[in-house]
Amino acid sequence: MVSKPHGGRLVRRIVADRTRERILSEQKEYPRVEIDHGRAIDLENIAHGVYSPLKGFLTSNDFQSVLDHMRLDDDTPWTIPIVLDVKEPNFEEGDAVLLYHDGLPIARMHIEEIYTYDKKEFAIKVFKTDDPAHPGVARVMNMGNYLVGGEIELLNELPNPFAKYTLRPVETRVLFKELGWRTIVAFQTRNAPHVGHEYVQKAALTFVDGLFINPVLGKKKKGDYKDEVIIKAYEALFKHYYPKDAATLATVRYEMRYAGPREAVHHAIMRKNMGATHFIVGRDHAGVGDYYGPYEAWEMFENFPDLGITPMFIREAFYCRKCGGMVNAKICPHPKEFHVHISGTKLRKMIMAGEQPPEYMMRPEVFEVIRSFENPFVE
Amino acid sequence: MAEEKKYTTVSIPKPLYDKIKARIEGTGFTSVSDYVTYVLREVLASLEEEEKEEVFSEEEEEKVKERLRALGYLD
Ligand SMILES: [Zn+2]
Numbered sequence: 227m228v229s230k231p232h233g234g235r236l237v238r239r240i241v242a243d244r245t246r247e248r249i250l251s252e253q254k255e256y257p258r259v260e261i262d263h264g265r266a267i268d269l270e271n272i273a274h275g276v277y278s279p280l281k282g283f284l285t286s287n288d289f290q291s292v293l294d295h296m297r298l299d300d301d302t303p304w305t306i307p308i309v310l311d312v313k314e315p316n317f318e319e320g321d322a323v324l325l326y327h328d329g330l331p332i333a334r335m336h337i338e339e340i341y342t343y344d345k346k347e348f349a350i351k352v353f354k355t356d357d358p359a360h361p362g363v364a365r366v367m368n369m370g371n372y373l374v375g376g377e378i379e380l381l382n383e384l385p386n387p388f389a390k391y392t393l394r395p396v397e398t399r400v401l402f403k404e405l406g407w408r409t410i411v412a413f414q415t416r417n418a419p420h421v422g423h424e425y426v427q428k429a430a431l432t433f434v435d436g437l438f439i440n441p442v443l444g445k446k447k448k449g450d451y452k453d454e455v456i457i458k459a460y461e462a463l464f465k466h467y468y469p470k471d472a473a474t475l476a477t478v479r480y481e482m483r484y485a486g487p488r489e490a491v492h493h494a495i496m497r498k499n500m501g502a503t504h505f506i507v508g509r510d511h512a513g514v515g516d517y518y519g520p521y522e523a524w525e526m527f528e529n530f531p532d533l534g535i536t537p538m539f540i541r542e543a544f545y546c547r548k549c550g551g552m553v554n555a556k557i558c559p560h561p562k563e564f565h566v567h568i569s570g571t572k573l574r575k576m577i578m579a580g581e582q583p584p585e586y587m588m589r590p591e592v593f594e595v596i597r598s599f600e601n602p603f604v605e
Numbered sequence: 606m607a608e609e610k611k612y613t614t615v616s617i618p619k620p621l622y623d624k625i626k627a628r629i630e631g632t633g634f635t636s637v638s639d640y641v642t643y644v645l646r647e648v649l650a651s652l653e654e655e656e657k658e659e660v661f662s663e664e665e666e667e668k669v670k671e672r673l674r675a676l677g678y679l680d
Contacts, residue, residue, distance in 0.1 A: 230653070230654065234653070301646075390676055393678075396661070396665075396669055397669050397672065397673060399661075400661065400666055400669040400670060400673065401673055401678055401679065404670065404673070404679055405679075474678065476678075528633065530646075531643055531644075531646050531647035531650060532646040532647060532649060532650035533650075534650055534653075534654065
């Protein structure tokens with residue numbers, strides 16, 4: 227059996243066609259609220275159940291409980307506040323408003339609560355720092371001074387250049403069932419795959435029925451691989467190196483928070499909702515800079531015996547010249563001079579210089595794909 | 606702002622309390638309450654796990670399968 231949705235039931239907040247037409251024909255009657263891309267993506271994830279059991283943006287009791295206890299007010303594990311901020315509300319509690327992004331009405335929201343909050347407390351509890359150099363902290367500091375909580379209903383899908391690769395929880399659940407997988411390990415990524423990634427994924431796959439590679443598409447930092455490069459690189463890897471009946475690839479849109487250990491749990495919850503039973507937690511998972519220890523995310527999972535998805539902690543892989551293959555620190559007895567670590571930064575430099583990485587670092591088929599792009603990296 | 610999270614008191618036999626207290630020494634648990642909360646969450650989660658998962662309507666499932674086939678996820 228695939229995982230039960232978080233909180234028990236898969237949330238779906240998509241209005242029926244006739245209601246949608248009626249709301250859109252009356253759109254001038256609603257207060258209009260403009261939201262940014264990240265919030266629009268959150269909304270899409272709420273509507274499709276990626277964030278089950280959330281039916282909308284957090285009200286203050288849930289918000290404070292998430293900050294203080296990493297749980298919703300009803301005790302369901304929840305680590306990242308999914309909130310909607312506004313500068314100055316042009317509506318009142320009890321109103322229904324329409325949320326717009328880029329001129330498109332995306333959702334109707336029922337405003338249950340308008341409340342203020344402490345940005346510094348938000349930053350320190352979620353990110354463990356209030357350093358504005360941290361991208362997640364910077365984003366919080368730039369938020370409006372009010373948060374609004376309440377349920378949403380999706381009216382329009384956001385434009386999605388990768389719609390054909392984007393599967394929703396309803397779809398992944400049916401897919402896993404049809405493939406006959408009872409245990410599924412999910413892998414979260416923002417990178418084109420190198421051999422180290424492949425090793426970690428295959429080590430995990432050894433113990434379960436299926437591997438679900440789920441790249442996160444969306445906002446990127448300069449120097450990151452472009453979304454299309456990640457997809458095409460994985461397609462090449464799948465074609466040449468993965469068993470067809472035991473691995474699948476689909477993307478999800480999500481804005482990274484870089485909240486390290488807290489966000490690792492959030493990533494696991496999203497994949498639980500998609501049907502995964504296991505989740506690979508990386509070294510310095512969802513980290514940035516030096517704000518979190520390399521294995522802090524692993525320890526975080528100890529707080530959630532009731533998470534409902536099993537974390538898999540697989541050590542970082544490297545090549546050992548003496549072993550003659552990919553290994554990790556637990557299974558290789560040889561001294562450091564035999565070890566070759568695969569660094570994403572080093573690989574990027576080689577690719578930029580048009581130099582082919584050795585095969586124990588990157589599969590030649592993957593390199594070919596990356597090289598076929600004029601500029602594979604975000605500028 | 607929300608008020609502080611509410612806690613409640615549950616009675617357990619004193620000898621059991623003492624046993625737990627001895628048991629959690631040197632672990633990450635700072636109190637018997639923490640430990641009891643942890644164990645109860647674990648037990649509840651495993652009970653819920655055994656309940657039946659939700660089912661899609663047949664019609665809906667067929668529509669999803671069609672899309673998955675069209676996209677090449679299913680043969
Ligand atoms: Zn070795």
